[in-house]
Amino acid sequence: MKLPVYKHLLDINAGFDQAIRALSALGKLDSFHGRELDRLTALVKETRAATNSYLTGVLERAETAEAGQRFGKRWEREQKEETGRR
Numbered sequence: 416m417k418l419p420v421y422k423h424l425l426d427i428n429a430g431f432d433q434a435i436r437a438l439s440a441l442g443k444l445d446s447f448h449g450r451e452l453d454r455l456t457a458l459v460k461e462t463r464a465a466t467n468s469y470l471t472g473v474l475e476r477a478e479t480a481e482a483g484q485r486f487g488k489r490w491e492r493e494q495k496e497e498t499g500r501r
Contacts, residue, residue, distance in 0.1 A: 427470070431463040
């Protein structure tokens with residue numbers, strides 16, 4: 416997987432963290448109801464977990480496929496080298 420994909424994942428999580436911090440800060444103001452902000456914070460955390468679960472699942476499949484391909488190429492190269500030594 417390319418580095419930008421992981422950067423996007425980091426940015427997404429930074430955004431979720433920012434939203435959680437902002438909701439917490441708003442909770443210190445009298446204008447906002449704590450229970451409603453708590454509910455919204457829980458929704459943000461749930462969405463963060465679901466998003467991370469999906470994205471990391473896709474990343475895992477892609478990384479596993481790449482690792483398998485690279486292993487196969489290395490194994491073939493090593494077999495050719497072994498055959499050449501005999």
